Amino acid sequence: MIMGAYFKDLFGGFWSLIVGLAITIKYFFQPVVTLQYPHESLKMTPRFRGHIDLVADPGTGEPLCIVCGMCQRSCPSGCISLKGEKPEGAKKKVLTAYTLDFTRCSLCGLCVESCNFGAIDFSKEYNLAGPSREAYVFDLLKRLKDRRSNADADA
Amino acid sequence: MSELALSPNQETFVLNLGPQHPATHGVLRVKLVMDGEYIVSAEPVLGYIHRMHEKMGENRTWAQFMPNTGRLDYLGALSYNHGYVKAVERAAGIEVPERAEYIRVITVELNRIASHLLWFGAFVLDLGGFTPLLYAFDDREMILDLLESVTGARLTFCYFRFGGVYNDIDDDFVTGTREFIKRLRKRLPDYHNLVTKNIIMIKRLKDVGVISAEMCRKYGATGPVARGSGIDYDVRRSEPYSVYPEFDFDIPVYHEGDSMARYMVRMDEIEQSMRIVEQALDRLPDGPVKAEKVPKIIKPAPGDYYSVVEAARGTFGVRLVSDGTNTPYRLKLRSPTFSNLSLFGEAARGMLLADALALMGSLDLVIPEIDR
Numbered sequence: 001m002i003m004g005a006y007f008k009d010l011f012g013g014f015w016s017l018i019v020g021l022a023i024t025i026k027y028f029f030q031p032v033v034t035l036q037y038p039h040e041s042l043k044m045t046p047r048f049r050g051h052i053d054l055v056a057d058p059g060t061g062e063p064l065c066i067v068c069g070m071c072q073r074s075c076p077s078g079c080i081s082l083k084g085e086k087p088e089g090a091k092k093k094v095l096t097a098y099t100l101d102f103t104r105c106s107l108c109g110l111c112v113e114s115c116n117f118g119a120i121d122f123s124k125e126y127n128l129a130g131p132s133r134e135a136y137v138f139d140l141l142k143r144l145k146d147r148r149s150n151a152d153a154d155a
Numbered sequence: 156m157s158e159l160a161l162s163p164n165q166e167t168f169v170l171n172l173g174p175q176h177p178a179t180h181g182v183l184r185v186k187l188v189m190d191g192e193y194i195v196s197a198e199p200v201l202g203y204i205h206r207m208h209e210k211m212g213e214n215r216t217w218a219q220f221m222p223n224t225g226r227l228d229y230l231g232a233l234s235y236n237h238g239y240v241k242a243v244e245r246a247a248g249i250e251v252p253e254r255a256e257y258i259r260v261i262t263v264e265l266n267r268i269a270s271h272l273l274w275f276g277a278f279v280l281d282l283g284g285f286t287p288l289l290y291a292f293d294d295r296e297m298i299l300d301l302l303e304s305v306t307g308a309r310l311t312f313c314y315f316r317f318g319g320v321y322n323d324i325d326d327d328f329v330t331g332t333r334e335f336i337k338r339l340r341k342r343l344p345d346y347h348n349l350v351t352k353n354i355i356m357i358k359r360l361k362d363v364g365v366i367s368a369e370m371c372r373k374y375g376a377t378g379p380v381a382r383g384s385g386i387d388y389d390v391r392r393s394e395p396y397s398v399y400p401e402f403d404f405d406i407p408v409y410h411e412g413d414s415m416a417r418y419m420v421r422m423d424e425i426e427q428s429m430r431i432v433e434q435a436l437d438r439l440p441d442g443p444v445k446a447e448k449v450p451k452i453i454k455p456a457p458g459d460y461y462s463v464v465e466a467a468r469g470t471f472g473v474r475l476v477s478d479g480t481n482t483p484y485r486l487k488l489r490s491p492t493f494s495n496l497s498l499f500g501e502a503a504r505g506m507l508l509a510d511a512l513a514l515m516g517s518l519d520l521v522i523p524e525i526d527r
Contacts, residue, residue, distance in 0.1 A: 027290070110218060
């Protein structure tokens with residue numbers, strides 16, 4: 001009896017290995033699912049949350065931000081700092097500096113949610129690599145101007 | 156259990172497992188007193204990545220703690236989001252719309268499947284099998300893509316909000332989830348043929364690392380660890396929350412208490428989670444995904460609040476003490492893996508080192524959640 005159990009165990013075990021091998025061989029002949037990254041890259045979904053970016057007024061091209069500071073106050077890690085001034089005779093404050101310290105950002109989205117004017121949005125950029133820590137302190141106002149001049153150059 | 160390990164007059168030596176060890180999946184150090192290949196005593200040393208999450212909670216507003224919850228257990232972040240928002244909603248008396256509750260259940264269960272799939276791959280990798288990891292990651296990738304399309308993140312989700320969720324799900328997500336479930340149903344038999352029925356796997360796991368129900372109770376172990384030892388306890392059933400009572404699903408319980416039982420509990424849970432997601436998608440109601448009357452600055456009435464959810468690894472509890480201001484007075488997190496790891500010292504006594512690593516893998520440890 002013990003002898004029988006021994007051989008049953010032996011052949012049962014051997015069979016389980018054959019079944020496993022059959023599965024791996026089956027997948028060997030199936031199409032490759034890996035994306036060949038540097039040569040092709042994924043397009044981010046519309047809801048992808050990258051770092052934040054300023055939204056421009058489609059009419060004037062100026063930022064929609066009115067410098068209320070809600071985003072700055074809602075940020076858990078204090079990575080947003082902004083400055084604005086009120087020019088002579090103007091009704092609203094004008095944004096003069098908007099800095100994002102991306103090293104401290106945890107991409108929670110509380111700033112975008114707290115903005116009542118739709119003035120900030122998530123960028124779709126995910127290829128972020130830099131040589132230094134300073135490379136991640138983004139001047140969002142400058143980014144907005146660059147985008148605008150790029151768009152002008154294209155047009 | 157070996158005679159050798161139990162005789163105290165033998166010469167022993169101390170072996171450091173970790174803090175950087177491939178089988179501990181994080182910065183966990185276990186001090187092992189060894190007698191040859193046998194473990195005489197094991198003592199987990201914690202605190203290498205302690206980040207003071209509880210103290211951080213006391214220094215920021217209720218809403219600002221949200222991103223922290225996703226960084227406790229990064230593999231099941233949505234359950235932790237859920238645990239925290241549920242506690243604050245209870246404290247502040249915020250009603251959640253039904254559609255939001257359904258979306259919460261769908262995303263949490265998808266996250267649970269993703270967590271179990273990653274555990275499956277990593278656990279088999281610990282035991283020396285590399286191929287299943289690649290298949291499990293292939294399936295997990297689909298869930299991450301689905302969740303990315305609604306939450307905007309892939310790992311450290313910050314999706315739930317007090318009184319609802321960040322944004323609504325769309326038709327693409329619904330059809331994508333249905334397709335994914337169909338696909339995973341076809342893949343699971345492959346997993347079982349490749350791994351569960353594999354002779355090496357069975358010999359490594361069966362009757363190895365037996366944890367008794369008593370030991371689970373003693374150390375407060377929950378989740379698949381307790382259910383693998385015959386304790387029929389799941390918060391979704393024993394203290395129902397959200398819309399879970401409306402769904403028909405089983406709680407897998409195995410009575411053997413060995414590593415194989417814990418493995419089987421998690422594999423069965425994947426199937427049950429798929430059932431829940433399917434039912435939730437069928438019955439998904441229309442309506443808002445965010446309560447309308449949520450105040451911008453939340454100030455719960457002074458008091459002591461506690462609420463629990465079933466995370467992928469066990470019971471996750473949040474205790475809040477509010478003094479009526481806009482920051483918590485005290486925020487205590489009860490994380491399941493801490494209790495699950497605590498029994499390792501007793502359970503590993505007298506085991507072979509290689510078997511103890513299989514036992515440790517079957518506990519499904521996520522270190523940032525232990526250290527918080």
